[in-house]
Every structure is written in structure tokens, then in C-alpha cells.
Amino acid sequence: MFADDDMQVVKRNGKKETVRYDKITSRIKKLCYGFDAKYIKPNQITQKVIQGVYDGVTTHELDELAAQTTAYMATQHPDFSVLAARISVSNLHKSTDKTFSDVVEKLHKHVHPKTKKPAALISDETYATVQKHKDAINAAIVYDRDFEYDYFGFKTLERSYLMRLDGAIAERPQHMIMRVALGIHGDDLAGAFETYEMMSQKMFTHATPTLFNAGTPRPQLSSCFLLAMKEDSIEGIYDTLKRCAAISKYAGGIGLSVHNIRATDSYICGSNGTSNGIVPMLRVYNDTARYVDQGGRRRKGSFAIYLEPWHADIEMWLDLKKNHGNELERARDLFYGLWIPDLFMKRVEANGFWSLMCPNECPGLADCHGAKFEALYERYEAEGCARKAIPAQQLWFAILDSQVETGTPYMLYKDACNGKSNQKHLGTIKSSNLCTEIVEYTAPDEIAVCNLASINLGSEVSGATHNSKRLGRRRFEVSGATHNSKRLGRRRFDYSRGPVRGDTRRPVTGGASGWGALIRGPSLGPVRVAETCGRAEACDAYLVGASWCSKVSRA
Known part of the structure; x- marks a missing residue:
């Protein structure tokens, strides 16, 4: 040839x-x-x-x-x-080396390429476990499963998730999965191998922070962190900024409420001056999200900023992500979420007026909800404390314009979130997280934390029919994956090392575990699959079973 x-x-x-x-x-x-x-x-x-x-x-x-x-x-x-x-x-x-134990040894004995100081990439505990049980661990790995990824999936692993030595990839996908399993289970090989098998066969997967950090000297395994601004002061703002930077460094996503930060032109007693408002402050947070990316240039830092619509800077806040306008008034790398009280929607529906207020001049609005919020808000209106009043629909259409142009802000409803939360006894909840799938209580000295995992229903449903035996077996497999992922969520709270001190109480008293269901197109056909399709009905059955198993596993 x-x-x-x-x-x-x-x-x-x-x-x-x-x-x-x-x-x-x-x-x-x-x-x-x-x-x-x-x-x-x-x-x-x-x-x-x-x-x-x-x-x-x-x-x-x-x-x-x-x-x-x-x-x-x-x-x-x-x-x-x-x-x-x-x-x-x-x-x-x-x-790369085929033997997992050899790869772990090289990662553990890694030295800084310039200073030659020890810079271990694997924790002492994980290294000791691998050395103690190397034969059993090496034998449990099935490398042929690496060939089951598609190109995009493998390249994503290669670009961001597989560990490197001096710039060269050292791990294989199966090495990463086993590292994660051992990082969570330690010496419990039975549990580690069960987790490895389920992840290796794509029955479920852990979230990015766990894949990045499990088995490493800094095992920060949690995904979502919800923070409240410490206080409306230079010290409070920059202490919170430091917290956000530390969380982002170890791949955590951030939801931050800024309702209590005073508005533009609010008087500052300490300096006898006036405030610049939240926009310049959020530009600092924007630059921090760009600078402190997740895992050292492996993934962009992600912050979601939550604000209530009564805040006097709301109109400028809605423009922060837009692609046009004064660059000094933009912070495009942040995400934005509205924390909307029912009273605002009532005013929109009635085509009434909406009053904008400064939290420094009208304190307490962010700390209450429902009837108490409405009473306090209307009292401030009656006392003439509002900065200005605008048609509620004018603000509503400004929100919609921002959504059309930028995709944000997210729309979350303060009273509904608080009224339905099982943490409402702790106090008023002030925000959701980066991706808006959890609602947890936060305080200046308490950070809410959530661990995530995803169950791949696509792998479970593929080829499913109404055959009762097959459906029963598949439901058992989904239930097993659900139970395993929930149990591992709790273990991750046990083994995870928080990036900042303020989050150490929340996994015990108010932490949460989230699991999601991923349904891949090839399994179900087009997204427009009919609701009467047998495989769609099978998905419904699996989701019900998984939800039941999730609740049972909490007991």
C-alpha cells in the first residue's frame, strides 16, 4: 500500500x-x-x-x-x-501506565517541577489504602469500559477531569473512577468496588467537585454553597469575597444573597460619605470569579447573585449582564437571580406601583417573608421611606427584557420557597444556589452546603419494554443506583473537607444531598417522544421508584 x-x-x-x-x-x-x-x-x-x-x-x-x-x-x-x-x-x-497502583504512587510522590518540593496529588490515606490492597484494586478495574465514551465525553474528561503530571495526563478514566470510589470509601473495599462498578457502567456519576478532589490531599467534595453577605461593611463584603474565592478554588458553585447591601447614595456614617451601591461591588466579585477559577483553570468560577426586587439598585442590577452599555456598569461573568416576594407579583397583576428602598434606610425586609414582609414593606411605604415608586409592570418588563437578552435573572419566589421549606424554623431563607435546584437557610456565620449526584436513566431504560420481569429488574437497578448515590452523599459529607470554616456546621444540621435523573436522547429517541411511548412510561416508573428509594434511604 x-x-x-x-x-x-x-x-x-x-x-x-x-x-x-x-x-x-x-x-x-x-x-x-x-x-x-x-x-x-x-x-x-x-x-x-x-x-x-x-x-x-x-x-x-x-x-x-x-x-x-x-x-x-x-x-x-x-x-x-x-x-x-x-x-x-x-x-x-x-x-499512560496501565496499573492503577503505579499511577497512584507517581501522583503521591509528585514534586514541584521548579522548587522540587513535595507536592503530592494523592492523599496519604488513599495512597496507604491502595498500597495495602493493590492486587485486589488493580484486578477490579475494567479498562475496556474506557472505550464506551463518545468523543465529546472523553475529551471533556481529558481536558478537565483526569489528573496530570507536569502537564501530561497521568490518569485513565477508569483510574479516575476508582480514585473517587476509594476517596469516598477508604478501606471499605466492598463499598468502593460497588461504587466503582456503578460509576464505571455509567449508572450514576458524582458531581464535578467529587471527581476533581476525591482521594486528593484536599477532599472538598461538595458542589453547592449558599452564602449570605456577612454584613454591610467593607469588612463584611471582603470577608464574604474571601469565602467565595476559597470555595471557587476547590470547584464549589456559589449562590450569594446581597439584599442587605446599601443602595447607591446611601449615607455612610463611618466616612461621612455616600455609598457607590452594589454595582461596583459586584464588579469585584465578577473579577474574582474570573480569577479564582475552579481547580486551577479546569473550569470557570461560577457565582449567582440574588437580589430582592424592592432594592433601590434593582434597575442597574438588571443591566449587569447585558452586552451593551458602559463597561464600568457591567459584570457579565456572574449569574443573577431574583428573590421575588408575592407582594411584587400582586402589584404587577393589579398594575399598581412598586416602591424601591435601601436596606440601610429600611432594615429588616430581607429577614422576613409572607405576611410579616408585606406588613413591614407597606409600613415603610406609609412612612415615606421609599427612594422612589415606579409602575410595577415597568419593572416587570425590564426583568423580561433582561431575560430575553441575557437569559437571566432566574425567577425564584421568596414566599413560596420559605413557606414550603423544611428549614423555615431556622429563619428566613434568602437565596437558592448557583443552579437554583436547592433552597437552604443561610446566615452570616453559616454556609449551606449540598452534595450532588446524577442517575443516568438512559442506561437503565435503553431497550426497556412492558415486560414485567425486565421492568422489575430495571427498577431494582435504578433503586440500587439511587440508594448507593444517596448513601455516598452522606459519606461525602463525612469525608469532605470544607474550603472555609463557616460551612462546617451545615452538613450536620442543614446540609442536603441532591440527585438528578439524566435521560439521554439515544435511549428515548427524539426529545418530542410521545407521552404514551412505552419507554417514556418506563422512565416514569423508574423515577417514582428512585424517588421512593431516595426517601427510604434517608431513614
């Missing part, structure tokens, strides 16, 4: 050999098992790959070129994406 004596490829051992068309085709063909030959033709892929080959290309680069070329062809058939992932996985396997 085709060979060009002028084109040399550098092998992994440093030797050179002539680039051969047939060898590239043979390598691709070996990874095409299970595909329909009518769509996946190795020769066609090689023809495209050979066009990008140059003299001195390494086999690593050649594999990456082949993977990228194949990935571009995924619009022709989805199997091309799987094949591209297989090429990349095979390339990674050739560049």
Missing part, C-alpha cells in the same frame, strides 16, 4: 519509520468493532488523515489527527463520534 519514503513518523520509543497508509487503516479498522460497515469505512478516514500528515509527525499526533478527522465526520453517522473516542482512548492508553 501507499508509502512515502520522504515522510517519517516518530514512534513513542523515539524510533522513526516510513508513514504507511495500510498501517493507519489497520489501526482504525481494529477499533471499528460493532459498527455498520455500510457507514464506517476505515479507508475513507485514512484518505482524509493522510492529507494532514507531515514529515516528523509523532504517533501521538497521528492518533490525535485521526481522532479529530473522524469526529468531524460525526454529522454523517453518530458511530463516527464513538470511533473518534476509541482512537483517542487507545492513544491515551499507550501514553
Whole structure:
């Protein structure tokens, strides 16, 4: 077959050999098992790959070129994406150690490349467990499961989740999963292997902080952190900023309420001056989110800022994420959420007026809800304490304009959240989290924390029918995944080391575990799947079973 004596490829051992068309085709063909030959033709892929080959290309680069070329062809058939992932996985396997215990040893004995000081990437506890049980742990890993990812999924792992040594990837996906399992379970090998099997077979997965940090010297495994601004002062603002930076460093997402920060032109007793309001402050938080990204440039920092619509700076706040306007009045890297009292919606519905107030001049509005809030708010209105009154629908349409242009603010309803929460006895809840799926109590000295996991119903439902035996088996598998993920959520609270001191009480007294259900398109067909479809009904049955198991596992 085709060979060009002028084109040399550098092998992994440093030797050179002539680039051969047939060898590239043979390598691709070996990874095409299970595909329909009518769509996946190795020769066609090689023809495209050979066009990008140059003299001195390494086999690593050649594999990456082949993977990228194949990935571009995924619009022709989805199997091309799987094949591209297989090429990349095979390339990674050739560049990394196969034995998990050897990888852990290298990560544990890592030294800083410049100062040569010890910089272990694996905790002493995890390293000791692996060394003690290395034979059993190594034997439990099934590396062929690495080839079951599609290209996008594998590249996401490669880019952000797999641990590196001096810039080079050291882990394989199965290594990462086993590290997470051992980081949570420690010496409990039975529990670790059960978790490994479920995660390895994609029955469920832990959230990003757990995948990043489990088994490391800093096992911060929690996903969501809810904070209240410590106090309306320079000390309070920057103490809270420091907390946010520390949380973001270890991959936590942040929900922060700023209802108590005084509005623009509010009097400051300590300096005999006036406040600049929340916009300049939030620009500082915006730059912190950009600077202190998650896990050291592995994922962007993410802060959601919550504000109640009575705050006098609400109109400027609604413009912070817009793509036009004065740059000094924008903070586009933050997310925004409205914490809406029912009274505002009543005024909108009645086309009435809405009064804007400063929390420094009208204290206590953020600390109450329901009838107490309405009474206090209307008292301030009657006393003439409001900065100004505007048509409620004017503000409502400004909110909608911002949503159309930026996708934010989120809309959460303060009275409903507080009235239905099982933490309402603690006090008024002031915000949700970054992704708005939990509502927990916060205080200046208490940070709410949530651990997350996701159950992949796509893997459970695929091929399901109304056959009672199959449905029963599948429900059992979903229940097992649910019970395991809930139990692991509690274990993560036990093993997780919080990034700041203020969060140490919440996992015990008010922490939460969240689980989500992911339904993949290939399992259910198009998103427009009919509600009467058997597989959709099976999904409903699994969700009911998973919800029941989730409640039972709390007992």
C-alpha cells in the first residue's frame, strides 16, 4: 500500500519509520468493532488523515489527527463520534501506565517541577489504602469500559477531569473512577468496588467537585454553597469575597444573597460619605470569579447573585449582564437571580406601583417573608421611606427584557420557597444556589452546603419494554443506583473537607444531598417522544421508584 519514503513518523520509543497508509487503516479498522460497515469505512478516514500528515509527525499526533478527522465526520453517522473516542482512548492508553497502583504512587510522590518540593496529588490515606490492597484494586478495574465514551465525553474528561503530571495526563478514566470510589470509601473495599462498578457502567456519576478532589490531599467534595453577605461593611463584603474565592478554588458553585447591601447614595456614617451601591461591588466579585477559577483553570468560577426586587439598585442590577452599555456598569461573568416576594407579583397583576428602598434606610425586609414582609414593606411605604415608586409592570418588563437578552435573572419566589421549606424554623431563607435546584437557610456565620449526584436513566431504560420481569429488574437497578448515590452523599459529607470554616456546621444540621435523573436522547429517541411511548412510561416508573428509594434511604 501507499508509502512515502520522504515522510517519517516518530514512534513513542523515539524510533522513526516510513508513514504507511495500510498501517493507519489497520489501526482504525481494529477499533471499528460493532459498527455498520455500510457507514464506517476505515479507508475513507485514512484518505482524509493522510492529507494532514507531515514529515516528523509523532504517533501521538497521528492518533490525535485521526481522532479529530473522524469526529468531524460525526454529522454523517453518530458511530463516527464513538470511533473518534476509541482512537483517542487507545492513544491515551499507550501514553499512560496501565496499573492503577503505579499511577497512584507517581501522583503521591509528585514534586514541584521548579522548587522540587513535595507536592503530592494523592492523599496519604488513599495512597496507604491502595498500597495495602493493590492486587485486589488493580484486578477490579475494567479498562475496556474506557472505550464506551463518545468523543465529546472523553475529551471533556481529558481536558478537565483526569489528573496530570507536569502537564501530561497521568490518569485513565477508569483510574479516575476508582480514585473517587476509594476517596469516598477508604478501606471499605466492598463499598468502593460497588461504587466503582456503578460509576464505571455509567449508572450514576458524582458531581464535578467529587471527581476533581476525591482521594486528593484536599477532599472538598461538595458542589453547592449558599452564602449570605456577612454584613454591610467593607469588612463584611471582603470577608464574604474571601469565602467565595476559597470555595471557587476547590470547584464549589456559589449562590450569594446581597439584599442587605446599601443602595447607591446611601449615607455612610463611618466616612461621612455616600455609598457607590452594589454595582461596583459586584464588579469585584465578577473579577474574582474570573480569577479564582475552579481547580486551577479546569473550569470557570461560577457565582449567582440574588437580589430582592424592592432594592433601590434593582434597575442597574438588571443591566449587569447585558452586552451593551458602559463597561464600568457591567459584570457579565456572574449569574443573577431574583428573590421575588408575592407582594411584587400582586402589584404587577393589579398594575399598581412598586416602591424601591435601601436596606440601610429600611432594615429588616430581607429577614422576613409572607405576611410579616408585606406588613413591614407597606409600613415603610406609609412612612415615606421609599427612594422612589415606579409602575410595577415597568419593572416587570425590564426583568423580561433582561431575560430575553441575557437569559437571566432566574425567577425564584421568596414566599413560596420559605413557606414550603423544611428549614423555615431556622429563619428566613434568602437565596437558592448557583443552579437554583436547592433552597437552604443561610446566615452570616453559616454556609449551606449540598452534595450532588446524577442517575443516568438512559442506561437503565435503553431497550426497556412492558415486560414485567425486565421492568422489575430495571427498577431494582435504578433503586440500587439511587440508594448507593444517596448513601455516598452522606459519606461525602463525612469525608469532605470544607474550603472555609463557616460551612462546617451545615452538613450536620442543614446540609442536603441532591440527585438528578439524566435521560439521554439515544435511549428515548427524539426529545418530542410521545407521552404514551412505552419507554417514556418506563422512565416514569423508574423515577417514582428512585424517588421512593431516595426517601427510604434517608431513614
